[in-house]
Amino acid sequence: MSSQDFPMRRAIAFTLSTVGLFLFSSLGQAAEGIAIDKGNARIVKLVEAAETVIIGEPAIADVAVKDSKTLVLTGRTYGSTNLVVFNAAGEPIVDQPIIVSRQGKGSVRLYRRSDVEMMTCMPVCEADTIGGDDDSDG
Template structure:
Protein backbone atom coordinates (compact mmCIF):
# COMPACT_ATOMS: atom_id res chain seq x y z
CA UNK A 1 0.00 0.00 0.00
CA UNK A 2 2.86 2.38 0.73
CA UNK A 3 4.33 1.84 -2.74
CA UNK A 4 0.99 2.57 -4.42
CA UNK A 5 0.59 5.74 -2.40
CA UNK A 6 4.14 6.97 -3.27
CA UNK A 7 3.50 6.29 -6.96
CA UNK A 8 0.26 8.21 -6.76
CA UNK A 9 1.98 11.19 -5.11
CA UNK A 10 4.83 11.08 -7.65
CA UNK A 11 2.36 10.90 -10.52
CA UNK A 12 0.38 13.83 -9.12
CA UNK A 13 3.56 15.87 -8.57
CA UNK A 14 4.82 15.14 -12.08
CA UNK A 15 1.46 16.08 -13.60
CA UNK A 16 1.41 19.32 -11.61
CA UNK A 17 4.96 20.25 -12.64
CA UNK A 18 4.29 19.50 -16.33
CA UNK A 19 1.04 21.46 -16.29
CA UNK A 20 2.73 24.42 -14.61
CA UNK A 21 5.59 24.32 -17.12
CA UNK A 22 3.14 24.27 -20.03
CA UNK A 23 1.19 27.22 -18.63
CA UNK A 24 4.32 29.28 -17.99
CA UNK A 25 5.83 28.52 -21.40
CA UNK A 26 2.92 30.20 -23.21
CA UNK A 27 3.87 33.87 -23.36
CA UNK A 28 0.94 36.25 -23.05
CA UNK A 29 0.46 38.72 -25.88
CA UNK A 30 1.67 42.13 -24.83
CA UNK A 31 1.07 45.49 -26.40
CA UNK A 32 4.72 45.55 -27.47
CA UNK A 33 4.08 42.48 -29.65
CA UNK A 34 1.30 44.17 -31.63
CA UNK A 35 1.55 46.62 -34.47
CA UNK A 36 3.99 47.16 -37.30
CA UNK A 37 7.66 47.71 -36.44
CA UNK A 38 9.84 49.60 -38.92
CA UNK A 39 13.44 50.75 -38.75
CA UNK A 40 13.88 54.43 -39.57
CA UNK A 41 14.86 55.11 -43.20
CA UNK A 42 13.79 51.61 -44.23
CA UNK A 43 10.67 50.40 -46.01
CA UNK A 44 8.32 47.51 -45.41
CA UNK A 45 5.87 46.03 -47.89
CA UNK A 46 2.30 45.44 -46.71
CA UNK A 47 0.37 42.90 -48.80
CA UNK A 48 -3.38 43.39 -48.41
CA UNK A 49 -6.10 40.73 -48.37
CA UNK A 50 -8.38 42.85 -50.57
CA UNK A 51 -8.02 46.01 -52.68
CA UNK A 52 -7.50 49.29 -50.82
CA UNK A 53 -9.39 52.48 -51.57
CA UNK A 54 -7.98 54.86 -48.92
CA UNK A 55 -4.69 54.87 -46.99
CA UNK A 56 -4.21 57.21 -44.02
CA UNK A 57 -1.09 57.58 -41.85
CA UNK A 58 -1.68 59.37 -38.54
CA UNK A 59 1.61 61.31 -38.45
CA UNK A 60 3.35 61.53 -41.83
CA UNK A 61 6.53 62.81 -40.16
CA UNK A 62 6.94 59.42 -38.46
CA UNK A 63 5.90 57.12 -41.33
CA UNK A 64 4.94 57.46 -44.97
CA UNK A 65 2.81 55.13 -47.08
CA UNK A 66 3.00 54.77 -50.85
CA UNK A 67 0.39 52.73 -52.73
CA UNK A 68 2.14 50.53 -55.28
CA UNK A 69 -1.09 48.89 -56.43
CA UNK A 70 -4.51 48.24 -54.88
CA UNK A 71 -3.17 45.32 -52.81
CA UNK A 72 0.36 46.54 -52.02
CA UNK A 73 1.38 49.44 -49.76
CA UNK A 74 5.00 50.38 -49.05
CA UNK A 75 5.45 51.81 -45.55
CA UNK A 76 8.62 53.81 -44.80
CA UNK A 77 9.90 54.90 -41.39
CA UNK A 78 10.74 58.62 -41.52
CA UNK A 79 11.16 59.62 -37.86
CA UNK A 80 11.18 58.08 -34.39
CA UNK A 81 7.90 57.45 -32.66
CA UNK A 82 4.53 55.79 -32.81
CA UNK A 83 1.75 56.59 -35.24
CA UNK A 84 -0.94 54.53 -36.91
CA UNK A 85 -2.00 53.42 -40.36
CA UNK A 86 -5.57 52.86 -41.50
CA UNK A 87 -6.29 51.22 -44.85
CA UNK A 88 -9.92 51.14 -45.99
CA UNK A 89 -11.56 49.27 -48.87
CA UNK A 90 -14.16 50.67 -51.31
CA UNK A 91 -17.02 49.63 -48.98
CA UNK A 92 -15.56 51.61 -46.07
CA UNK A 93 -14.41 48.53 -44.12
CA UNK A 94 -10.98 48.62 -42.48
CA UNK A 95 -8.42 46.29 -44.02
CA UNK A 96 -5.61 47.44 -41.72
CA UNK A 97 -5.87 49.51 -38.53
CA UNK A 98 -2.54 49.15 -36.71
CA UNK A 99 0.01 51.10 -34.75
CA UNK A 100 3.27 51.80 -36.54
CA UNK A 101 6.39 51.95 -34.37
CA UNK A 102 9.48 53.48 -35.94
CA UNK A 103 12.82 53.02 -34.21
CA UNK A 104 16.51 53.30 -34.94
CA UNK A 105 18.54 50.31 -36.02
CA UNK A 106 21.07 49.62 -33.30
CA UNK A 107 23.00 47.12 -35.41
CA UNK A 108 26.44 48.39 -36.39
CA UNK A 109 26.04 51.71 -34.57
CA UNK A 110 27.93 53.31 -31.71
CA UNK A 111 26.92 56.33 -29.67
CA UNK A 112 29.41 58.74 -28.17
CA UNK A 113 28.14 60.82 -25.22
CA UNK A 114 29.85 64.08 -24.26
CA UNK A 115 27.68 65.75 -21.64
CA UNK A 116 24.53 66.84 -23.53
CA UNK A 117 26.10 66.13 -26.93
CA UNK A 118 25.30 62.71 -28.43
CA UNK A 119 26.98 61.59 -31.63
CA UNK A 120 25.83 58.46 -33.46
CA UNK A 121 28.38 56.62 -35.56
CA UNK A 122 27.51 54.12 -38.26
CA UNK A 123 30.13 51.35 -38.18
CA UNK A 124 29.83 49.39 -41.44
CA UNK A 125 32.73 48.42 -41.18
CA UNK A 126 34.47 51.72 -40.35
CA UNK A 127 32.82 54.18 -37.97
CA UNK A 128 31.57 57.38 -39.60
CA UNK A 129 29.14 60.04 -38.42
CA UNK A 130 25.61 58.91 -39.17
CA UNK A 131 23.38 61.22 -41.19
CA UNK A 132 20.76 62.94 -39.04
CA UNK A 133 17.19 62.94 -40.17
CA UNK A 134 14.90 65.94 -39.78
CA UNK A 135 13.27 64.20 -36.80
CA UNK A 136 16.64 63.85 -35.04
CA UNK A 137 17.52 67.48 -35.76
CA UNK A 138 14.16 68.61 -34.36
CA UNK A 139 14.70 66.46 -31.27
CA UNK A 140 18.17 67.94 -30.77
CA UNK A 141 16.82 71.49 -31.00
CA UNK A 142 14.08 70.71 -28.47
CA UNK A 143 16.55 69.46 -25.86
CA UNK A 144 19.02 72.24 -26.59
CA UNK A 145 21.70 70.08 -28.20
CA UNK A 146 24.00 71.68 -30.74
CA UNK A 147 24.67 68.52 -32.70
Template sequence: MRRPILTLTLALTALAGAAQAAPALVVPIDQSTPLALPRGARDVLIGNPAIADVAVLDAGKAVVSGRGYGVTNLIIIDQLGRTVLERQIVVSAPAAGRVSVIRGPRVSEYACAGGCERAGGDKDAGGGDSAKP
Protein backbone atom coordinates (compact mmCIF):
# COMPACT_ATOMS: atom_id res chain seq x y z
CA MET A 1 0.00 0.00 0.00
CA ARG A 2 2.87 2.40 0.73
CA ARG A 3 4.41 1.99 -2.73
CA PRO A 4 1.30 3.19 -4.72
CA ILE A 5 0.88 6.20 -2.40
CA LEU A 6 4.57 7.13 -2.81
CA THR A 7 4.29 6.77 -6.60
CA LEU A 8 1.16 8.92 -6.67
CA THR A 9 2.80 11.57 -4.46
CA LEU A 10 5.88 11.73 -6.71
CA ALA A 11 3.72 11.99 -9.84
CA LEU A 12 1.64 14.83 -8.39
CA THR A 13 4.79 16.67 -7.29
CA ALA A 14 6.21 16.42 -10.81
CA LEU A 15 2.96 17.73 -12.32
CA ALA A 16 2.85 20.65 -9.89
CA GLY A 17 6.40 21.63 -10.87
CA ALA A 18 5.54 21.51 -14.57
CA ALA A 19 2.48 23.71 -14.03
CA GLN A 20 4.48 26.57 -12.51
CA ALA A 21 4.48 29.79 -14.51
CA ALA A 22 7.24 30.38 -17.03
CA PRO A 23 9.76 33.06 -16.12
CA ALA A 24 9.00 36.61 -17.24
CA LEU A 25 10.06 37.56 -20.74
CA VAL A 26 12.28 40.65 -20.46
CA VAL A 27 12.27 42.85 -23.57
CA PRO A 28 14.32 46.07 -23.87
CA ILE A 29 12.28 49.12 -24.86
CA ASP A 30 12.20 49.78 -28.62
CA GLN A 31 13.59 46.30 -29.33
CA SER A 32 12.12 42.92 -30.24
CA THR A 33 12.54 39.40 -28.91
CA PRO A 34 11.50 36.16 -30.67
CA LEU A 35 8.98 33.89 -28.95
CA ALA A 36 8.15 30.26 -29.81
CA LEU A 37 4.41 29.58 -29.92
CA PRO A 38 3.18 26.19 -28.70
CA ARG A 39 0.52 24.22 -30.65
CA GLY A 40 -0.32 27.01 -33.08
CA ALA A 41 -1.93 30.14 -31.74
CA ARG A 42 -5.46 31.16 -32.63
CA ASP A 43 -5.63 34.26 -30.42
CA VAL A 44 -2.77 36.32 -29.03
CA LEU A 45 -3.80 38.70 -26.26
CA ILE A 46 -1.62 41.37 -24.68
CA GLY A 47 -2.70 43.01 -21.44
CA ASN A 48 -1.44 46.52 -22.18
CA PRO A 49 -0.51 47.24 -25.82
CA ALA A 50 1.14 50.53 -24.77
CA ILE A 51 3.82 48.43 -23.01
CA ALA A 52 4.35 45.57 -25.49
CA ASP A 53 3.16 44.42 -28.89
CA VAL A 54 3.16 40.93 -30.41
CA ALA A 55 3.42 40.08 -34.11
CA VAL A 56 2.66 36.47 -35.07
CA LEU A 57 4.98 35.36 -37.89
CA ASP A 58 3.56 31.85 -38.39
CA ALA A 59 1.91 29.05 -36.40
CA GLY A 60 5.05 28.50 -34.33
CA LYS A 61 6.75 31.91 -34.10
CA ALA A 62 6.02 35.41 -32.85
CA VAL A 63 8.00 38.55 -32.05
CA VAL A 64 7.42 40.60 -28.89
CA SER A 65 8.33 44.30 -29.12
CA GLY A 66 8.87 46.61 -26.16
CA ARG A 67 6.85 49.81 -26.64
CA GLY A 68 6.81 51.42 -23.18
CA TYR A 69 8.38 50.76 -19.80
CA GLY A 70 6.37 48.51 -17.51
CA VAL A 71 4.92 45.07 -16.94
CA THR A 72 2.06 43.41 -18.80
CA ASN A 73 0.97 39.89 -19.64
CA LEU A 74 0.67 37.75 -22.75
CA ILE A 75 -1.98 35.04 -23.19
CA ILE A 76 -2.08 32.68 -26.17
CA ILE A 77 -5.21 30.64 -26.94
CA ASP A 78 -5.19 27.59 -29.24
CA GLN A 79 -7.77 26.37 -31.79
CA LEU A 80 -9.79 24.63 -29.06
CA GLY A 81 -9.99 27.74 -26.89
CA ARG A 82 -7.41 26.49 -24.37
CA THR A 83 -4.77 28.75 -22.85
CA VAL A 84 -1.49 27.30 -24.11
CA LEU A 85 0.82 30.06 -22.91
CA GLU A 86 0.51 32.70 -20.24
CA ARG A 87 3.57 34.81 -19.58
CA GLN A 88 4.50 38.06 -17.92
CA ILE A 89 6.34 40.58 -20.10
CA VAL A 90 8.69 43.12 -18.54
CA VAL A 91 9.77 46.00 -20.77
CA SER A 92 12.93 47.51 -19.37
CA ALA A 93 15.69 49.91 -20.26
CA PRO A 94 18.34 48.59 -22.65
CA ALA A 95 21.61 47.53 -21.07
CA ALA A 96 23.65 50.32 -22.67
CA GLY A 97 23.59 53.08 -25.26
CA ARG A 98 20.43 54.87 -24.18
CA VAL A 99 19.91 58.10 -22.22
CA SER A 100 16.69 59.61 -20.89
CA VAL A 101 16.54 63.38 -20.35
CA ILE A 102 13.76 64.45 -17.99
CA ARG A 103 12.54 68.06 -18.14
CA GLY A 104 9.55 68.58 -15.88
CA PRO A 105 6.83 66.20 -17.07
CA ARG A 106 8.58 65.45 -20.41
CA VAL A 107 11.01 62.60 -21.04
CA SER A 108 13.23 62.66 -24.14
CA GLU A 109 15.01 59.47 -25.22
CA TYR A 110 18.41 59.47 -26.93
CA ALA A 111 20.36 56.60 -28.52
CA CYS A 112 24.07 57.04 -27.86
CA ALA A 113 26.92 55.32 -29.71
CA GLY A 114 29.82 57.72 -30.18
CA GLY A 115 27.33 60.60 -30.17
CA CYS A 116 23.72 60.89 -29.04
CA GLU A 117 20.72 61.19 -31.36
CA ARG A 118 17.08 61.53 -30.49
CA ALA A 119 15.22 58.21 -30.45
CA GLY A 120 11.52 58.79 -31.04
CA GLY A 121 9.32 61.60 -29.75
CA ASP A 122 9.09 63.06 -26.29
CA LYS A 123 6.87 61.36 -23.75
CA ASP A 124 5.14 62.89 -20.80
CA ALA A 125 5.66 61.45 -17.33
CA GLY A 126 2.40 59.50 -17.71
CA GLY A 127 3.79 57.56 -20.69
CA GLY A 128 1.87 59.35 -23.47
CA ASP A 129 3.41 61.14 -26.44
CA SER A 130 3.90 64.87 -26.16
CA ALA A 131 3.24 67.07 -29.18
CA LYS A 132 5.85 69.62 -28.11
CA PRO A 133 9.58 68.98 -28.83
Protein backbone atom coordinates (compact mmCIF):
# COMPACT_ATOMS: atom_id res chain seq x y z
CA MET A 1 0.00 0.00 0.00
CA SER A 2 1.47 3.35 -1.01
CA SER A 3 1.19 6.54 0.98
CA GLN A 4 -0.99 7.97 -1.81
CA ASP A 5 -3.69 5.33 -1.19
CA PHE A 6 -4.27 6.44 2.42
CA PRO A 7 -5.94 9.84 1.66
CA MET A 8 -8.19 8.18 -0.94
CA ARG A 9 -9.28 5.47 1.53
CA ARG A 10 -9.96 8.14 4.14
CA ALA A 11 -12.11 10.11 1.70
CA ILE A 12 -14.08 6.98 0.76
CA ALA A 13 -14.60 6.03 4.42
CA PHE A 14 -15.77 9.56 5.25
CA THR A 15 -18.20 9.59 2.31
CA LEU A 16 -19.66 6.20 3.22
CA SER A 17 -20.09 7.16 6.88
CA THR A 18 -21.77 10.45 5.91
CA VAL A 19 -24.19 8.68 3.55
CA GLY A 20 -24.92 6.06 6.24
CA LEU A 21 -25.61 8.77 8.81
CA PHE A 22 -27.97 10.54 6.40
CA LEU A 23 -29.88 7.32 5.66
CA PHE A 24 -30.11 6.47 9.37
CA SER A 25 -31.52 9.91 10.25
CA SER A 26 -34.05 9.71 7.39
CA LEU A 27 -35.24 6.29 8.55
CA GLY A 28 -35.58 7.60 12.10
CA GLN A 29 -37.80 10.44 10.93
CA ALA A 30 -39.95 8.07 8.90
CA ALA A 31 -40.46 5.80 11.91
CA GLU A 32 -41.52 8.71 14.14
CA GLY A 33 -44.37 9.77 11.88
CA ILE A 34 -46.04 13.13 11.48
CA ALA A 35 -46.65 15.05 14.70
CA ILE A 36 -49.48 17.59 14.84
CA ASP A 37 -50.80 19.61 17.76
CA LYS A 38 -54.55 19.35 18.35
CA GLY A 39 -56.33 22.16 16.51
CA ASN A 40 -53.32 22.97 14.32
CA ALA A 41 -52.53 22.24 10.69
CA ARG A 42 -49.39 20.91 9.03
CA ILE A 43 -48.45 21.07 5.35
CA VAL A 44 -47.21 17.84 3.75
CA LYS A 45 -45.42 18.11 0.39
CA LEU A 46 -45.42 15.00 -1.79
CA VAL A 47 -42.72 14.00 -4.28
CA GLU A 48 -45.35 12.49 -6.61
CA ALA A 49 -48.88 13.50 -7.51
CA ALA A 50 -51.53 11.94 -5.27
CA GLU A 51 -54.54 10.17 -6.74
CA THR A 52 -56.09 8.81 -3.51
CA VAL A 53 -55.58 10.11 0.05
CA ILE A 54 -56.76 8.15 3.09
CA ILE A 55 -56.73 8.98 6.81
CA GLY A 56 -57.10 5.85 8.95
CA GLU A 57 -59.26 7.47 11.65
CA PRO A 58 -60.84 10.75 10.46
CA ALA A 59 -62.00 11.61 14.00
CA ILE A 60 -58.32 12.06 15.01
CA ALA A 61 -56.94 13.91 11.97
CA ASP A 62 -58.37 15.49 8.85
CA VAL A 63 -56.75 16.04 5.45
CA ALA A 64 -57.42 18.67 2.81
CA VAL A 65 -55.91 18.31 -0.66
CA LYS A 66 -54.58 21.70 -1.75
CA ASP A 67 -53.20 20.36 -5.04
CA SER A 68 -51.92 17.00 -6.30
CA LYS A 69 -48.61 17.38 -4.42
CA THR A 70 -49.70 19.35 -1.33
CA LEU A 71 -51.79 18.07 1.59
CA VAL A 72 -52.85 19.94 4.72
CA LEU A 73 -53.30 17.76 7.83
CA THR A 74 -55.28 19.06 10.81
CA GLY A 75 -55.21 17.53 14.29
CA ARG A 76 -58.80 17.07 15.45
CA THR A 77 -58.42 15.19 18.73
CA TYR A 78 -55.70 13.38 20.67
CA GLY A 79 -54.50 10.02 19.43
CA SER A 80 -52.76 8.30 16.58
CA THR A 81 -53.83 7.26 13.12
CA ASN A 82 -52.12 7.01 9.75
CA LEU A 83 -51.93 8.71 6.36
CA VAL A 84 -51.87 6.61 3.19
CA VAL A 85 -51.44 8.18 -0.25
CA PHE A 86 -51.61 6.35 -3.58
CA ASN A 87 -50.40 7.60 -6.97
CA ALA A 88 -52.31 7.28 -10.28
CA ALA A 89 -50.93 3.75 -10.80
CA GLY A 90 -52.42 2.68 -7.45
CA GLU A 91 -49.01 2.35 -5.77
CA PRO A 92 -48.58 3.65 -2.21
CA ILE A 93 -46.28 6.68 -2.11
CA VAL A 94 -46.87 7.59 1.57
CA ASP A 95 -47.74 5.39 4.55
CA GLN A 96 -46.97 7.37 7.69
CA PRO A 97 -48.29 7.35 11.25
CA ILE A 98 -49.88 10.59 12.48
CA ILE A 99 -49.66 11.52 16.16
CA VAL A 100 -52.00 14.25 17.40
CA SER A 101 -51.03 15.58 20.81
CA ARG A 102 -51.54 18.53 23.08
CA GLN A 103 -49.74 21.71 22.32
CA GLY A 104 -46.63 21.60 24.51
CA LYS A 105 -45.80 25.29 24.53
CA GLY A 106 -48.25 27.43 26.46
CA SER A 107 -50.22 24.49 27.84
CA VAL A 108 -50.87 23.75 31.50
CA ARG A 109 -52.61 20.84 33.21
CA LEU A 110 -54.59 21.68 36.32
CA TYR A 111 -55.13 18.72 38.67
CA ARG A 112 -58.05 18.84 41.14
CA ARG A 113 -58.30 15.52 42.95
CA SER A 114 -59.27 13.09 40.18
CA ASP A 115 -60.16 15.78 37.61
CA VAL A 116 -57.62 17.06 35.09
CA GLU A 117 -58.26 20.27 33.18
CA MET A 118 -56.15 21.40 30.25
CA MET A 119 -55.47 25.12 29.99
CA THR A 120 -53.98 27.02 27.06
CA CYS A 121 -52.07 30.08 28.26
CA MET A 122 -51.33 32.46 25.39
CA PRO A 123 -51.18 35.06 26.99
CA VAL A 124 -54.18 34.50 29.31
CA CYS A 125 -55.07 31.00 30.54
CA GLU A 126 -58.35 29.58 29.24
CA ALA A 127 -59.82 26.08 29.29
CA ASP A 128 -58.81 24.05 26.24
CA THR A 129 -61.98 23.64 24.20
CA ILE A 130 -60.51 23.21 20.71
CA GLY A 131 -62.65 20.76 18.78
CA GLY A 132 -65.38 20.82 21.41
CA ASP A 133 -64.43 17.55 23.10
CA ASP A 134 -63.44 16.85 26.66
CA ASP A 135 -59.93 16.84 28.14
CA SER A 136 -59.52 13.07 28.15
CA ASP A 137 -56.48 11.69 26.31
CA GLY A 138 -58.02 9.05 24.16
